[in-house]
Amino acid sequence: MxxxxxxxxxxxxxxxxxxxxxxxxxxxxxxxxxxxxxxxxxxxxxxxxxxxxxxxxxxxxxxxxxxxxxxxxxxxxxxxxxxxxxxxxxxxxxxxxxxxxxxxxxxxxxxxxxxxxxxxxxxxxxxxxxxxxxxxxxxxxxxxxxxxxxxxxxxxxxxxxxxxxxxxxxxxxxxxxxxxxxxxxxxxxxxxxGTQSTAEFDFGRLCRRYGIPAPIRQTRRRDASGRWRYTDAEFVLPDGRTLIVEIDGLHHLDPANWLADIRRQNDLMVTTNGLVLRVATWTLKHEPAEFMPFLGRLLTGNA
Known part of the structure; x- marks a missing residue:
């Protein structure tokens, strides 16, 4: 041919x-x-x-x-x-x-x-x-x-x-x-x-909308290496443990940031003996009904 x-x-x-x-x-x-x-x-x-x-x-x-x-x-x-x-x-x-x-x-x-x-x-x-x-x-x-x-x-x-x-x-x-x-x-x-400056404000507004207690913001905590870190939002669970909510902007999808986030989450769980939840700013803005009711159930012991 x-x-x-x-x-x-x-x-x-x-x-x-x-x-x-x-x-x-x-x-x-x-x-x-x-x-x-x-x-x-x-x-x-x-x-x-x-x-x-x-x-x-x-x-x-x-x-x-x-x-x-x-x-x-x-x-x-x-x-x-x-x-x-x-x-x-x-x-x-x-x-x-x-x-x-x-x-x-x-x-x-x-x-x-x-x-x-x-x-x-x-x-x-x-x-x-x-x-x-x-x-x-x-x-x-x-x-x-x-x-x-x-x-x-x-x-x-x-x-x-x-x-x-x-x-x-x-x-x-x-x-x-x-x-x-x-x-x-x-x-x-x-x-x-590369920031989430409004994310914590939006999260507080969503807490009010969903009947969730106001979070404790920017708590200063020392990580496993001795450095001071600030958490985005914290709550006290019914059993007395701390629940930490970390709000991730889209820049957290970068591989270097993602690896740092893993280390940070592990540090927080070890040093606080609590729970750590992570939520994307995109979820809070576009699909809050996916996350906020789950958070509410955790805080009332009904999860």
């Missing part, structure tokens, strides 16, 4: 991981590709995209197929574009592609999700073409199945240096009618600050 293809077509296949689209070849080559698939020497990934191999497509080949199916004006978008930009997650189905608003590809397979937009970026990156990382992060967060998935995408992208909080905030501000705008801005702002 390859011997019947001209050099230009072979060069395209080499660049595109053995995947090629109808719009890239002439009618003669199209018929050759169709006969190759009919003999089992290749596969049709969509009605208009061919894989010149009998093996199942790899994730990278499916990404090429997504772009080729949607046409030369399209771009890989969302999570799929973040992976192409170096984000440390695997390609997952569906593959996301962005097309101009007036275009709707036909015969789209289930593994491909097509998004239409009137504002396509003027410049694409990479091969296959993809949207820039900060726009990809906005799209991935907006298209995520849940708030938690959106937060994971954003925080991990910032941790890995795929996006920066400030440029991401600008991208969100320049994008109209985007889903989860507040969550995106809050997540980037908290990650940027």
């Amino acid at each position: 390859r011997g019947a293809l001209d050099g230009d077509v072979l060069a395209v296949l080499a660049r595109q991981d053995n995947v090629i689209g109808n719009w890239q070849v002439d009618e003669r080559t199209r018929r050759l590709l169709q006969r190759t698939c009919a003999r089992g020497e290749g596969r049709r990934l969509t009605w208009s995209v061919y894989l010149l191999s009998p093996a199942p497509p790899t994730p990278a080949q499916l990404v090429w197929a997504a772009y080729l199916h949607c046409g030369p004006a399209s771009m890989i978008a969302g999570r799929s574009a973040l992976v192409l930009a170096g984000w440390g997650d695997a390609h997952r189905r569906p593959i996301h592609a962005l097309v101009p608003g007036g275009r709707q590809p036909t015969g789209t397979p289930a593994w491909l999700r097509v998004h239409r937009s009137q504002s396509i970026p003027e410049q694409s990156l990479g091969s296959p073409p993809r949207v820039p990382p900060h726009l990809a992060a906005v799209q991935a967060a907006a298209w995520a199945a849940s708030d938690r998935e959106a937060m994971f995408v954003l925080t991990s992208s910032m941790q890995q240096g795929i996006i920066t909080p400030i440029r991401f905030q600008r991208e969100v501000a320049s994008t109209s009618r985007v889903r989860r705008r507040t969550l995106m801005l809050d997540t980037a702002g908290e990650y940027l600050s």
Whole structure:
């Protein structure tokens, strides 16, 4: 089969991981590709995209197929574009592609999700073409199945240096009618600050809302190495032991901070002979009903 293809077509296949689209070849080559698939020497990934191999497509080949199916004006978008930009997650189905608003590809397979937009970026990156990382992060967060998935995408992208909080905030501000705008801005702002200055205030407000006694704030305690530390919030349990609540901002997801948090928690449990609970600021802001009733049951001895 390859011997019947001209050099230009072979060069395209080499660049595109053995995947090629109808719009890239002439009618003669199209018929050759169709006969190759009919003999089992290749596969049709969509009605208009061919894989010149009998093996199942790899994730990278499916990404090429997504772009080729949607046409030369399209771009890989969302999570799929973040992976192409170096984000440390695997390609997952569906593959996301962005097309101009007036275009709707036909015969789209289930593994491909097509998004239409009137504002396509003027410049694409990479091969296959993809949207820039900060726009990809906005799209991935907006298209995520849940708030938690959106937060994971954003925080991990910032941790890995795929996006920066400030440029991401600008991208969100320049994008109209985007889903989860507040969550995106809050997540980037908290990650940027690296602090949780308002977290203890928010926690106190939640304690009042859920009928939980006011916490003892900023208790000074000496850790196992002799250094003084301050706890975020403390309560006295019915059996007289101390319950310490540590409020973790998103910067605690950094590996170095995470390891320090483990040591700190172990120190507190040993030096106080009490209990230590950890809660994320994101949980307090977006899903307090997951944590606060549990805390209330602990304090009343009904956990």
